[in-house]
Amino acid sequence: xxxxxxxxxxxxxxxxxxxxxxxxxxxxxxxxxxxxxxxxxxxxxxxxxxxxxxxxxxxxxxxxxxxxxxxxxxxxxxxxxxxxxxxxxxxxxxxxxxxxxxxxxxxxxxxxxxxxxxxxxxxxxxxxxxxxxxxxxxxxxxxxxxxxxxxxxxxxxxxxxxxxxxxxxxxxxxxxxxxxxxxxxxxxxxxxxxxxxxxxxxxxxxxxxxxxxxxxxxxxxxxxxxxxxxxxxxxxxxxxxxxxxxxxxxxxxxxxxxxxxxxxxxxxxxxxxxxxxxxxxxxxxxxxxxxxxxxxxxxxxxxxxxxxxxxxxxxxxxxxxxxxxxxxxxxxxxxxxxxxxxxxxxxxxxxxxxxxxxxxxxxxxxxxxxxxxxxxxxxxxxxxxxxxxxxx
Amino acid sequence: xxxxxxxxxxxxxxxxxxxxxxxxxxxxxxxxxxxxxxxxxxxxxxxxxxxxxxxxxxxxxxxxxxxxxxxxxxxxxxxxxxxxxxxxxxxxxxxxxxxxxxxxxxxxxxxxxxxxxxxxxxxxxxxxxxxxxxxxxxxxxxxxxxxxxxxxxxxxxxxxxxxxxxxxxxxxxxxxxxxxxxxxxxxxxxxxxxxxxxxxxxxxxxxxxxxxxxxxxxxxxxxxxxxxxxxxxxxxxxxxxxxxxxxxxxxxxxxxxxxxxxxxxxxxxxxxxxxxxxxxxxxxxxxxxxxxxxxxxxxxxxxxxxxxxxxxxxxxxxxxxxxxxxxxxxxxxxxxxxxxxxxxxxxxxxxxxxxxxxxxxxxxxxxxxxxxxxxxxxxxxxxxxxxxxxxxxxxxxxxxxxxxxxxxxxxxxxxxxxxxxxxxxxxxxxxxxxxxxxxxxxxxxxxxxxxxxxxxxxxxxxxxxxxxxxxxxxxxxx
Numbered sequence: 001x002x003x004x005x006x007x008x009x010x011x012x013x014x015x016x017x018x019x020x021x022x023x024x025x026x027x028x029x030x031x032x033x034x035x036x037x038x039x040x041x042x043x044x045x046x047x048x049x050x051x052x053x054x055x056x057x058x059x060x061x062x063x064x065x066x067x068x069x070x071x072x073x074x075x076x077x078x079x080x081x082x083x084x085x086x087x088x089x090x091x092x093x094x095x096x097x098x099x100x101x102x103x104x105x106x107x108x109x110x111x112x113x114x115x116x117x118x119x120x121x122x123x124x125x126x127x128x129x130x131x132x133x134x135x136x137x138x139x140x141x142x143x144x145x146x147x148x149x150x151x152x153x154x155x156x157x158x159x160x161x162x163x164x165x166x167x168x169x170x171x172x173x174x175x176x177x178x179x180x181x182x183x184x185x186x187x188x189x190x191x192x193x194x195x196x197x198x199x200x201x202x203x204x205x206x207x208x209x210x211x212x213x214x215x216x217x218x219x220x221x222x223x224x225x226x227x228x229x230x231x232x233x234x235x236x237x238x239x240x241x242x243x244x245x246x247x248x249x250x251x252x253x254x255x256x257x258x259x260x261x262x263x264x265x266x267x268x269x270x271x272x273x274x275x276x277x278x279x280x281x282x283x284x285x286x287x288x289x290x291x292x293x294x295x296x297x298x299x300x301x302x303x304x305x306x307x308x309x310x311x312x313x314x315x316x317x318x319x320x321x322x323x324x325x326x327x328x329x330x331x332x333x334x335x336x337x338x339x340x341x342x343x344x345x346x347x348x349x350x351x352x353x354x355x356x357x358x359x360x361x362x363x364x365x366x367x368x369x370x371x372x373x374x375x376x377x378x379x380x381x382x383x384x385x386x387x388x389x390x391x392x
Numbered sequence: 393x394x395x396x397x398x399x400x401x402x403x404x405x406x407x408x409x410x411x412x413x414x415x416x417x418x419x420x421x422x423x424x425x426x427x428x429x430x431x432x433x434x435x436x437x438x439x440x441x442x443x444x445x446x447x448x449x450x451x452x453x454x455x456x457x458x459x460x461x462x463x464x465x466x467x468x469x470x471x472x473x474x475x476x477x478x479x480x481x482x483x484x485x486x487x488x489x490x491x492x493x494x495x496x497x498x499x500x501x502x503x504x505x506x507x508x509x510x511x512x513x514x515x516x517x518x519x520x521x522x523x524x525x526x527x528x529x530x531x532x533x534x535x536x537x538x539x540x541x542x543x544x545x546x547x548x549x550x551x552x553x554x555x556x557x558x559x560x561x562x563x564x565x566x567x568x569x570x571x572x573x574x575x576x577x578x579x580x581x582x583x584x585x586x587x588x589x590x591x592x593x594x595x596x597x598x599x600x601x602x603x604x605x606x607x608x609x610x611x612x613x614x615x616x617x618x619x620x621x622x623x624x625x626x627x628x629x630x631x632x633x634x635x636x637x638x639x640x641x642x643x644x645x646x647x648x649x650x651x652x653x654x655x656x657x658x659x660x661x662x663x664x665x666x667x668x669x670x671x672x673x674x675x676x677x678x679x680x681x682x683x684x685x686x687x688x689x690x691x692x693x694x695x696x697x698x699x700x701x702x703x704x705x706x707x708x709x710x711x712x713x714x715x716x717x718x719x720x721x722x723x724x725x726x727x728x729x730x731x732x733x734x735x736x737x738x739x740x741x742x743x744x745x746x747x748x749x750x751x752x753x754x755x756x757x758x759x760x761x762x763x764x765x766x767x768x769x770x771x772x773x774x775x776x777x778x779x780x781x782x783x784x785x786x787x788x789x790x791x792x793x794x795x796x797x798x799x800x801x802x803x804x805x806x807x808x809x810x811x812x813x814x815x816x817x818x819x820x821x822x823x824x825x826x827x828x829x830x831x832x833x834x835x836x837x838x839x840x841x842x843x844x845x846x847x848x849x850x851x852x853x854x855x856x857x858x859x860x861x862x863x864x865x866x867x868x869x870x
Contacts, residue, residue, distance in 0.1 A: 009840040012844065015841065015844060016844025017845070017847050018844075020844065021852050025855075190858050190860035191856060192857035
């Protein structure tokens, strides 16, 4: 077929360009590993290789990574008569939207024994707080079209923060950055070197990770005892915390009033995304449980959403009156994170509250929920069919 | 706004579409001028006044020169232009250096002196646009170019100075090359679309996939010279040889391609310099627009090679001393210029004029492979001088390279994996294979859809292997 007119030549050239660009990107995309930062790739690659018998997975930020001792939790669950085998998929700095992407990757693994996904609750904030890392591999990694859309919707719903610049300026800046990250995600910008390094490496990512040791994964199942990490940031945070313990105690004193407050459900910036996330987990035959670890602030929104039926199962540990040991100075590394002792205590509380959860919609209690994911999938329900996300 | 950033592509897309959407030549030029000022203002809007001042001064000088009058009056106009341009350049680029060095000298000879530190921000691309405007006034003075007049003439001249593709890092475009292109409306049919798109992609690959990727290893080794072994130092300088070429020629490629897509032709700036057979040949291939500028506006007016051998060698050294200084206000640039000047002098020695022909000097008669190795080694040593933080580092670097100094205790340079040698090898192969232009010809002969397919796949791969944290172009600082 010949292209004689300039227009037909242009269309043919442009068509060829677009086709080759997208086909090549699609092919390359299959090879791109998860971002390596803070052990994210290591944890996912470990799950893919050795996660066949995990039935419970915790997903969330550093408060999960350093706060949920999976082994201790399993021991307590076994003592309570409902043995579990859990894995800590917490990664420092993980936002609600990124957790959604990690969830997609976990669901895509189709782990046969998986029954419960426990997610740290967040308000689905689409704002960009950390401008320096706004275009990091991790940020680019979660900016799939679906996630970016959810982040943009959330951004649109976010009220103007106090002491911020002009509403249009900051919102526009965040919008542009989200689009930039989306474009980089779509075209796998910059993913080549680490992809090639991963392909030629003789060992899987979890064996060569610098942030997590093999023991962190095999023996502690993703949990890292913050007291044992010799990291400058961690040590400085701990020293600062010990210098001014009164600051933390004063904050904690305000928490009971904070958690009793009634807040509008609209404080959650993307209720649709939350509902879709719950739907995807349930469609995969799993039980979603949301929880708030003990931090320096009270989280009334989770309680209000749970009361309104928007969160099917919610465990709130942000109550110093109910869990005073978790707020004792000796249990904490800093105002936000528990130390090893705190994590051990938290595992016990977590197990107890798990057992106290009401039965899920399929009639069983959380701990005794015996519908394995594989059985549910055998009935025709697939994680990848359930929502806009798919692992990439 | 870097050429490899998404926001530049967006900016260029808007510029391109509106430019070709406008019908009139003047409206297009106005649009391009506005875009160019926006582009430059995105770096630092305050320096728009500087570029505007430079434009006004040289436009006025051009008018003054065109009035006729005596040779003496013309010289005065030219002098005023040179004074203004070199004054601006001197103030922004060299004042801090000379004041600091003057104070150091004064202290050394026992006259205590502690001047206030000058904190002068170097406007991006000042050396480039200053040389461009000077080429205009000199060409008008010489009668090689008719000065621009009136509002339309000013618009043309302002666009010549500020044209965004070449504004911040060249190529240094001569008025005599660019201004005539502004006389007639650019035609879409004359745009070498394939060549321009291919060139832009090549430039992108050079800058983002090679230059930026190797920067980390280079920076690590140069940050602690002598801390790692000889092989790491050889690797670092080999990678820096790649980096500076890929960075600068990549920028030039993208600049030339962007201009071509807007219908304008900019001069070539590189011609496979690492295949040069000697240093004289290297300078015919490296930063051609600068070396030819110095040749035409300094070397030849100084007498070139017409006033005897001694004067020729003296001129060469002077020109390369200034060429080094043009790159930056620091001793290592001066030394780098002198180093190249010295080799140019050496290459001129030993030639004999015989009865019927001129026998070239020995260093210019080396067999091609030997000549390429010789010039590459000299150029690499030159890059050590160019890149090192100080003279002590230069000496240390060279000693470690030749094994005359053992590395200091410490860990090996982070990231200096020997897998990088594969990149050096791949680059060398491409550099050699692309020199004959056959690949470009083959691309040109492809049917449109096949060309699109090749370009699309190559773009996808280029984006895949691009470095994400882009370092500014090395030559922006000049």
